[in-house]
Amino acid sequence: MEITRSRPSLFSEIAHGLGFWTDRSAVHEAAAQGQVRQLQQLIQGGASVNIVVMDSITPLHEACIQGHSQCVRLLLDAGAHVDARNIDGSTPLCDACAAGSLECVKLLLEHGAMVNPPRFTFSPLHEACMGGNSECVKLMISEGASMEAHDCHYGTPLHVACARQHKDCAKVLLNAGANVNAAKLHETALHHAAKLENVDLIELLVEFGANVFARDNLGKTPLQYTTPGSPSALSLGFYEGTPLSLQQLSRLALRMVLGRRALQVAAQLDLPNRIISYLCYMPPPTADICDS
Structure with a gap:
């Protein structure tokens, strides 16, 4: 009985203006x-x-x-559904x-577009990282986009940014507090970078x-995905054999505690500008070399 009731409900929604199947x-x-003018005339004409x-676009x-x-x-002013999903869920x-x-x-955000979709689906933030659009990444994060949103195929936005080699997007995510060690089948963003x-x-x-x-589901570390003797292999080999400095450990500990608030809070600390720049992963100020 539930199945037979659902079909009339669907067709009822379609008949009441939610859209209908058609050719382009x-x-x-x-x-x-x-x-724009042609679209306006079409809208005014009803x-x-x-x-x-057919693909729900x-x-x-x-x-x-x-x-x-x-x-x-x-389209939005005329009542277009801001969160309409196509056949791929976009x-x-x-x-x-x-x-x-x-x-x-x-414009979409002003009209209430959903920033965070249901779990395990590709999000707008994923798309911004896929396209290498760092300004969109910044905007979405400022609007509350989840940096740990997990797509079942691609992983987190950081996974996507690294898989597509968009360093600017990766840095925006990391600076905003994204989990650098988030895993997809135990595979981290560093595994992506090593493979590439x-x-x-x-x-x-x-x-x-x-x-x-970190080891992925095959038990491999990032280093094991690099070509022996290559710059990436030498880099990872160095990091495996060299402990982090106390200075670096302190920065990581502070940022772990502050999370997404790191940039905002660090800027308000009563510390020398050079230390604040270090905590925020920013270039040191050029003036006042002996700033204290």
Whole structure:
């Protein structure tokens, strides 16, 4: 009985304007092409802004994928569903983050877009990291995006940033308090960096406390994924054989306690500017070398 009741409910929702299955519509085309005047005329003529194609993509998805902010504004003002999901589970906010369109992202957030989707699904923050859009990463974090959101295939946003070798995104995440040793099947971001032989990423992750001895589900450490004698192998070999300095251990301990508040709190401490810069992983100030 529950199954037979669910079908009329679905068709009832469709009939009441939540959208309906169709081939690609004129509204989709106008949104995708950024044709603002044409889209406005279609909306004024009564065209549905929530019409969906077979893959559940709405006109709002199309506008966000292409970064057409004026079209996004028109669609939202006309009642487009801000959290509509396509067949892959992506929302317009996911698409805007993937496209790196800050303006579209801001418009969606102003209209109440969901920052954190259900668990174990790809989030807008994942998409921003996938696309290497560090400014979108910063914005999403400031809006409360979970840096430990875990996708069952990709892991955390930090995993994605490192797998795609987007160092800027990785640094934004780490500076904001992302767990550098978060694991996907025991695989850490450092494993990704090692597999890619990316020395810059390796050094960044270790600087933020990555465990060079972590073992994945195959029992391998990051070093075991590098080519013997390569720069990445030499780097990881050095870190395996050299204990962290007391200075570095102190910084990691402080940041572990402060978590996401690290940057904000460190800046307010009654400490020399150079120490604050060190705690915040920032370049030391050029002036006042003997600042105290």
